[in-house]
Amino acid sequence: MDLVVRAARAVTGQGAEGPATIGVDGGRIVAVEPGLADLPGDTVLELGEDEVLLPGLVDTHVHVNDPGRAEWEGFETATRAAAAGGVTTIVDMPLNSLPPTVDAAALEVKRKAAGGRVHVDVGFWGGAIPGNTGDLRELHDAGVFGFKCFLLHSGVDEFPPLDAAGLEGALRELATFDALMIVHAEDSHAIESAPDPHGEKYRDFLGSRPRGAENLAITHVIEAARRTGARAHVLHLSSSDALPLIASARAEGLPLSVETCPHYLSFTAEEIRDGATQFKCCPPIREAANRELLWQGLADGVIDTIVSDHSPCTPELKRFDTGDFGLAWGGISSLQLGLPAIWTQARQRGFSLADVVRWMAERPAAQVGMTRKGHLAVGYDADFCVFAPDEAFVVDVAKLKHRNPVSAYDQRPLAGVVRSTWLRGSRVTGDEPRGALLTRGNC
Numbered sequence: 001m002d003l004v005v006r007a008a009r010a011v012t013g014q015g016a017e018g019p020a021t022i023g024v025d026g027g028r029i030v031a032v033e034p035g036l037a038d039l040p041g042d043t044v045l046e047l048g049e050d051e052v053l054l055p056g057l058v059d060t061h062v063h064v065n066d067p068g069r070a071e072w073e074g075f076e077t078a079t080r081a082a083a084a085g086g087v088t089t090i091v092d093m094p095l096n097s098l099p100p101t102v103d104a105a106a107l108e109v110k111r112k113a114a115g116g117r118v119h120v121d122v123g124f125w126g127g128a129i130p131g132n133t134g135d136l137r138e139l140h141d142a143g144v145f146g147f148k149c150f151l152l153h154s155g156v157d158e159f160p161p162l163d164a165a166g167l168e169g170a171l172r173e174l175a176t177f178d179a180l181m182i183v184h185a186e187d188s189h190a191i192e193s194a195p196d197p198h199g200e201k202y203r204d205f206l207g208s209r210p211r212g213a214e215n216l217a218i219t220h221v222i223e224a225a226r227r228t229g230a231r232a233h234v235l236h237l238s239s240s241d242a243l244p245l246i247a248s249a250r251a252e253g254l255p256l257s258v259e260t261c262p263h264y265l266s267f268t269a270e271e272i273r274d275g276a277t278q279f280k281c282c283p284p285i286r287e288a289a290n291r292e293l294l295w296q297g298l299a300d301g302v303i304d305t306i307v308s309d310h311s312p313c314t315p316e317l318k319r320f321d322t323g324d325f326g327l328a329w330g331g332i333s334s335l336q337l338g339l340p341a342i343w344t345q346a347r348q349r350g351f352s353l354a355d356v357v358r359w360m361a362e363r364p365a366a367q368v369g370m371t372r373k374g375h376l377a378v379g380y381d382a383d384f385c386v387f388a389p390d391e392a393f394v395v396d397v398a399k400l401k402h403r404n405p406v407s408a409y410d411q412r413p414l415a416g417v418v419r420s421t422w423l424r425g426s427r428v429t430g431d432e433p434r435g436a437l438l439t440r441g442n443c
């Protein structure tokens with residue numbers, strides 16, 4: 001075997017954390033022995049007692065913004081940050097890059113931009129916008145993992161939202177080839193009639209993106225999924241009010257999944273200072289009681305996955321000069337920090353690293369149909385995160401690998417340090433890009 005990893009602590013699946021020895025050959029896991037076994041390997045990696053071997057995390061919600069807005073992030077910086085955070089697979093969102101990934105030609109442009117530049121594995125989402133229903137099949141065949149749509153203005157004019165009829169039409173089309181629709185679920189009419197977001201008061205911004213707008217849009221998604229038979233996924237759930245709606249739809253057997261993000265599980269509206277636009281995201285970070293209900297949703301299994309929604313921008317676009325929440329770009333930069341951010345909160349609530357692996361590796365991989373990612377098991381890619389869960393650090397945004405030094409987590413103390421990250425059996429150093437571009441059904 002090329003590599004043998006001997007770990008006193010490893011999360012090998014099914015809720016277990018224990019000693020394990022992992023054998024790797026040709027980039028795949030070929031042996032998983034319980035306990036510390038003497039497997040022969042060209043290289044033997046002995047982990048410390050303070051380290052836990054995890055499968056590399058799978059983050060299905062990343063805005064790389066390249067090509068077109070690479071000054072916001074870019075493939076090299078995004079994938080170096082991912083690796084530094086223990087993430088070995090990302091799936092890139094179809095918008096904020098130019099052109100948006102709304103047809104096969106645009107996907108080709110993006111794949112060309114990414115080729116030879118990525119330090120972790122990268123897959124791509126397609127986009128569903130008004131007028132491109134006829135392009136969805138070709139994009140699906142070209143290997144995207146599913147399609148994203150908005151139900152209100154996306155923040156960029158070149159990626160317009162679907163109205164109710166547009167959503168239904170796109171879902172009907174996707175149902176014919178069993179593709180997944182992922183939805184930014186806030187209702188445009190509800191947001192339009194909500195109070196104005198402008199000014200530096202976080203309370204006013206929160207009031208401009210009410211829970212009701214999310215709840216209503218999620219109801220529309222559920223009804224449209226029921227009528228069309230398409231698989232649908234609710235992105236970045238913030239409103240805990242929607243949990244019973246989602247649970248009810250699933251109890252009925254609808255193919256509906258839902259994600260939330262580290263920022264909704266970490267921060268509270270009460271603690272966000274006025275003018276602190278690094279916390280602006282849509283839907284917004286809500287009250288402390290809402291945060292606890294989202295954690296309960298994870299415990300209950302209503303929420304499937306935790307993914308970053310890494311949506312960075314340049315410092316100028318956060319408008320720290322005015323602190324105006326209405327003008328600032330909405331998006332939180334966190335790709336490198338998801339694991340320690342979640343572990344910090346999860347451990348306080350009695351969850352285990354096996355829970356975190358389920359939310360951040362196993363289920364995201366399964367949700368997009370990856371059969372070789374997200375588990376420490378024979379036949380899977382040898383993607384590893386070596387994690388020291390009891391080591392603490394304070395986030396220094398200037399030291400992160402993200403392109404721009406802006407993050408809501410700056411100066412936060414977090415628990416858990418990623419000591420090393422391994423992609424298909426080789427340590428990711430950030431020097432030579434060895435990541436692959438993934439296509440659906442082939443990873």
Ligand SMILES: [Zn+2]
Nearest residue numbers: 061093309311
């Ligand atoms: Zn997003």
